[in-house]
Amino acid sequence: MDSGISSPMRGLRRCATRCIGIVAVLLLNACASGVRIDTSYTSENQDSRALFLVLHYTVGNFESSLKTLTKPSNRAVSSHYLVRDEPVITYRLVDENRRAWHAGPSYWKGFTNLNASSIGIEIVNAGRVTSVDGSVRYSPFGPKQLDEVIALCKEIVARHQIKPDRIIGHSDIAPGRKQDPGPLFPWKRLADEGLIAWPDAVMVAAKRPLYEFQLPDAQWFQEKLANYGYNTSRSGEWDALTRDSLVSFQMKYRPGKYDGRPDAEIAALLDVVNSEQGMVLSKPRADSQPYTARW
Numbered sequence: 157m158d159s160g161i162s163s164p165m166r167g168l169r170r171c172a173t174r175c176i177g178i179v180a181v182l183l184l185n186a187c188a189s190g191v192r193i194d195t196s197y198t199s200e201n202q203d204s205r206a207l208f209l210v211l212h213y214t215v216g217n218f219e220s221s222l223k224t225l226t227k228p229s230n231r232a233v234s235s236h237y238l239v240r241d242e243p244v245i246t247y248r249l250v251d252e253n254r255r256a257w258h259a260g261p262s263y264w265k266g267f268t269n270l271n272a273s274s275i276g277i278e279i280v281n282a283g284r285v286t287s288v289d290g291s292v293r294y295s296p297f298g299p300k301q302l303d304e305v306i307a308l309c310k311e312i313v314a315r316h317q318i319k320p321d322r323i324i325g326h327s328d329i330a331p332g333r334k335q336d337p338g339p340l341f342p343w344k345r346l347a348d349e350g351l352i353a354w355p356d357a358v359m360v361a362a363k364r365p366l367y368e369f370q371l372p373d374a375q376w377f378q379e380k381l382a383n384y385g386y387n388t389s390r391s392g393e394w395d396a397l398t399r400d401s402l403v404s405f406q407m408k409y410r411p412g413k414y415d416g417r418p419d420a421e422i423a424a425l426l427d428v429v430n431s432e433q434g435m436v437l438s439k440p441r442a443d444s445q446p447y448t449a450r451w
Contacts, residue, residue: 204316206252207267208274209309209323210259213281213295213336214238221280225249233257235276237308244300246308252315262329263387265321270329275312279305284335294338302342306349313351320352320437321385327407331386332400339411353435355409355428360421367423374398377418380426381405394418 258276347354399416428434
C-alpha cells in the first residue's frame with residue numbers, strides 16, 4: 157500500500173532518525189565519562205599526603221599476620237606493606253594513596269590521628285615474648301628481612317620526601333600502648349643508611365658529666381620529651397606516661413637499657429636531640445634506585 161510519502165521524504169526521515177541516534181549516543185558517552193579534566197597546569201605549591209613513615213612488628217607469624225591485616229574483625233587493622241621473614245617477600249596490602257589502619261590513637265610533634273598522614277610497614281616478627289619463668293625477651297629480626305625493610309624505606313622516603321624526624325616507630329606515637337618495633341630494631345643502621353639523623357656522639361659525651369653531677373627533675377625530662385615529639389604529660393611527676401615515653405626513647409637511642417628511669421646518659425641524649433646541631437645525618441639523603449617489591 158502506498159503510504160503517501162515520496163521517496164525523498166522517506167530518505168530525509170531516515171537521515172533525521174539516524175542523526176538523532178548519533179546525538180543520543182554522544183550524549184550518553186559524555187555523561188558516562190564525567191567531567192572533562194584539563195591537566196595543562198600543575199601547581200608548585202604541594203607535597204605528598206604521606207608525611208610520616210611508621211614501622212611496626214606484627215607479633216605473629218606470616219599466616220596470622222596476613223589474616224589480621226587483610227580480613228575483617230572486631231578491631232580491623234591494616235598496613236600499606238607487610239615484610240615477610242621466611243622467605244623474605246614484601247607484600248603491598250593497601251595502596252599508598254589510601255589510608256591504612258595501622259597507627260590507631262597516635263600523636264607525634266603536634267600531629268594526631270596519624271593513619272590519615274602516614275605509610276605503615278608491618279614486619280613479621282614475634283615481638284615481645286614472655287617465657288615460662290616470667291622473663292621477657294624480644295625476637296630478633298633476620299638480616300635479609302632488615303635489608304628488605306631498609307630498601308623499602310628508602311623507596312618510600314624518596315617518593316614522598318618524608319623528613320628524617322618523621323620516620324618513627326609505633327612506640328613513638330603511642331608510648332606504653334605499643335612497644336614495636338622494639339629494642340632490637342636497628343635504628344642506628346637507618347641512621348648509617350642516611351634515612352634518619354642520629355645524636356652527635358661527641359656532644360653526648362661532653363654533656364654527660366654535667367648530668368652525672370646533677371640530674372634534672374621530672375619537669376625537665378617531660379619538656380625535653382615533648383619538644384622532641386612525644387605526647388607526654390607536663391605534671392612535674394614521674395607518672396606512667398612520662399616513663400612510657402622515656403622507655404620508647406631509650407629503645408631507639410639506648411636499646412641496651414630501657415627501664416624508663418632517668419640517668420645521666422639519657423639526659424645527655426635528650427639534651428642533644430633537642431639542640432640545633434645535635435642531630436646529624438651521616439650522609440646526604442638522595443633518591444634511591446627503584447625498589448622492586450615482590451607482591
